[in-house]
Amino acid sequence: MKNVLLVDDDEIFNLLNTKSIQRVGIPAHIHTATNGKQAIDLINEYFQGTSILPDIILLDLNMPIMDGFSFIEAFRSIPLPMVKLVKIVIVTSSDNPEDIVRARELGIDKFMTKPVTDSDLALILSGLN
Amino acid sequence: MIKAPAKKTSNVYTSFFNRAIAGFLLFDETLNLIDFNKMASRMLRIRRENALGMNLTKFSSSINGLDLHERFLKVVKTGRSMTLKNVATDISGGKRILNVHAFKAETGLGIVVVDMTRLNNVIDEFNLLLYKLSHDLRSPNSAIRGLVNAARLDVKEEYTFYEYLSLINKEAHKLDAILKELSRTVEIKVGTIVINRISVHEFAKEVIENLSGMPDFSNLKIDTNILSSRPFFCHKHALLTIFQNLIENAIKYRKKNATNSHLFITITDEKKGLQIIFKDNGIGIQNDTLPHIFKMFFRGTNQSKGAGLGLFTVRNSVRALKGKISVESKEGVGTCFTVYIPSAIDSGQNSEVSSVKSLTK
Secondary structure (H helix, E strand, O other), X not given: OEEEEEEOOOHHXXXXXXXXXXXXXXXXXXXXXXXXHHHHHHHHHHHOOOOOOOOXXXXXXXXXXXXXXXXXXXXXXXXXXXXXXXXXXXXXXXXXXXXXXXXXXXXXXXXXEOOOXXXXXXXXXXXXX | OOOXXXXXXXXXXXXXXXXXXXXXXXXXXXXXXXXXXXXHHHHHOOOHHHHOOOEHHHHHHHHOOOOHHHHXXXXXXXXXXXXXXXXXXXXXXXXXXXXXXXXXXXXXXXXXXXXXXXHHHHHHHHHHXXXXXXXXXXXHHHHHHHHHHHHHHHOOOHHHHHHHHHHHHHXXXXXXXXXXXXXXXXXXXHOOOOOEEEOHHHHHHHXXXXXXXXXXXXXXXXXXXXXXXXXXXXXXHHHHHHHHHHHHHHHHOOOOOOOOOEEEEEEEEOOOEEEEEEEEOOOOOOOOOHHHOOOOOOOOOOOOOOOOOHHHHHHHHHHHOOOEEEEEEEOOOEEEEEEEEEOOOOOOOOOEEEEEEEOOO
């Protein structure tokens, strides 16, 4: 069973991605947060309590309070070796080249434009170790 | 050798020269300064008593960063004019964008300097507006596409079908809200300022009635205390935008489970204008968020469902009316916006966002 964390301030996208994961039939525990800070709090309270981290994070960029880039920096500073193993996929309405460059600089190589299709999600989730 | 313009040519010429909003400088063939106008004096921070006769190399550092001296000599030599965009630093350390046009004037050099900083700022703001809007408008559209696709794949019963339709409808409303915010922003930016005679009592009543159809309007009690008795003169549409946005904010940012959410609007006559206070008991604004609330596209909380243009538009409307706005807030207690709008009949003062501070209990 995979742990999937969906982070988007627009709850519709968290709902759509949840439905999509359910449709493709890959067993997963799905957790949602509506901004970067809420996601960090969730990781600190829930995942660290269970000594596991999400296998994958689908992350929006443009969010209030803490945006996607700030989340990546905060997440990477969590003092756990497993942090490096967590796959982060950026899912955004923007395909701004500057965002793509900045994401690459932060070591994120997967960048998807909304809305994500079932086949895209199936491909990403089935590729997880 | 060219000479400074003769005095006799001149009351008109001098007036034109000194009132121009561009800086004019005239140099001889060895680039010694012969004459310059008031705007050049202000832009380059030079004074007539010590700048006349000075060589271009002595003060060009204030407009350079490039080897301008050689390039200006080339203009004198070849007669071919040159225009360049230059970045200069002003006294306060801010960046100024100067457009410098150099041309041959008789045997010497003429330079026209135009300060493009404000125009440049407007262009930067406009580009940001376009960029962010293209993102914000795509987001609900992506959601609608995703919902339609999910409905196609998931719908097996009528109930699910209506559930999806309801979500699509919600996204369409979100799109509409963004477009509404945008149109208010643009109307104030590009609209002509028209002066209207306003009866304050009727105006306040009209605004509140107009907003009564808004979702959750009935969950906020609005009390108005109108102590203004005289008619007021200003651009009604801009004033309406200020009221609409601040009342909508009080509705959006009320405490969700509270049953006593209220907004007090107090309007009083000031010496040369009107003071309007919007005080609510909503969720308040965090201290670190407060300095940013008037910025374009700023969204401080997850309850900010729009494009983040509301308070930016309020600030622009206040500026358009040459007024002032300040805010005090305490998280969990409430927010108080104080707006001062001068009467358009005799308002000549500059506008500003005057202060942003925390409200102490």
